[in-house]
Amino acid sequence: MNDSPSPVLAAAMRDVAAAVEAGLDHLLPQPAGPTARLDDAMRYATLGGGKRLRALLVVAGGDLFGAPRAGSLRVAAAIEMLHAYSLIHDDLPCMDDDDLRRGKPTLHRAFDEAAAVLAGDGLQALAFEVLADPATHAEAAVRAELVLGLARAAGPRGMVGGQAIDLAAETRTAAGQPLDYAEIAHLQALKTGALIAFAAESGAILGRASVADRAVLRDYAADLGLAFQIADDILDHEGSAAELGKAVGKDAGAGKATFVGLLGLEGAKTKARTLTSSAQGRLDRFGLAAKVLQELAEFVITRRS
Template sequence: MTMLPSPALAAAMQEVTAAVEVALDHLLPVPAGATAKLDDAMRYASLGGGKRMRALLAVASGDLFGVPRERALRVAAAIEMLHAYSLIHDDLPCMDDDDLRRGKPTVHRAFDEATAVLAGDGLQTQAFLVLADPATHPAASVQAALVAGLAQAAGPRGMVGGQAIDLDAEIRTAAGRPLTYDEIARLQALKTGALIGFSAEAGAILGEAKPEDRAVLRDYAAELGLAFQIADDLLDHEGSAEEVGKAVGKDAAAGKATFVGLLGLDEARAKARALTNSAKSRVSTHFGPGSMVLQELAEFVITRRS
């Protein structure tokens, strides 16, 4: 059954979405002069769209450790910049070749391919600039930990590596050697899960939390990220472009490795439910009532329609 977010989660999502939008507007370059087109493309990709799930994870985890909201929002904005960069490059003709993202034309369609590549590059580097700023945290050690954490999540042993495996999986599938469940899980842990993991841990880094606290958030995020990807696969199979905001059915048509393709609909749903229940239990047991937003977000991840 499709569910809307609970009133508490809906309020938290609305609050963080609005606040991150303001932060992004402030932190992104203002279109001017010779780089106006590039600046416009960066803002087009980042503002006014998306679930802001990663931003909410950063803010909600920061709330567990009393992190000032303005610091958490700067980190959340940096994460959203990095995420937007990944979507721009994912959508390029040389990658997934998509024309629609967040219900509007992809950046290379709204502008052109060269501008899309540069806008992605600009957003990626702007994210690290924000994290390294003393306004995000006055301690250089915390700045460095944030920069290192995001770099790890985004790089060859994170999101970029996952994309490389995903491209290779199409070749393997065409050759009759499809990925196994464990291989698909590894692919998605890198491509999707790594940035979700950093988002959940970012608030703990800002709050200089204990290692055991950070470990619980990492484990929670690993299960959340996998459940999120299974839900995405289900939406790609069952949803509509109007609901999802992008083309559906392309993964199966392209022979991409998906959980639905491997497990089938019923088993995929059951797996997503088990992962969600485990993720909720982890943070509830360790952090108590203060983790309610994280718990409800895990539930919403597998019941959403976009």
């Protein structure tokens, strides 16, 4: 299995990651005064880590429809802040109780639980502030649509709702009533897929794409998000903590619903490949202009971290 991105995708990932990192460094508050520790915690959790796949989805989608890079990068930074907030809270003892994230101690271990809660809250609020700022897009209607889209992706019928279902699934599994495939797919479409779908569509929103083209990107991202989560389950089963920068095997050990647990390892790999092919096929209408998005779908299921 080739787990390295193609030269085209590698260059795009490198360029976007560097630009988003610089944007985040500028947008996140510099530690100063009585909130210095909070500022430090927000920066610790957000800077210098992750593959920035959601950011790449924003920028590649925006490029597809001619959106200015400056606006795409601001939206990408906002989504990365929101994603960082979700990881901070997921790692807390009352949630997944993890000690390692991106190869370093989780925020509540490096600081404390109160700092982690507040840093997550701060990042969530700052993400919406960035989207609502006229610097993101000159048109108020576009900014409003971005704010609405992120709120829906992150809220009770999106990421937060998926986390709630995930926690409840542990109790069901312990009672001998594990989730079936449709239920796990729904859980992950909310917990992981909703933010990925918004990231892909947000570039089209910035580029004022047609309703049909936006629907194509949403469908592409729905397949991509599910493939991404299946790949995560596979890595949790056969990867290593050194590769992933976090503990492995915890989900199965905790009785969480996973695709590997339901479909078996080979069945999960087959399903991930099917979803990737579907995602790539949805982009055919865009031809070579969607090459980065095409190759990203392949990378999602071949990565080792």
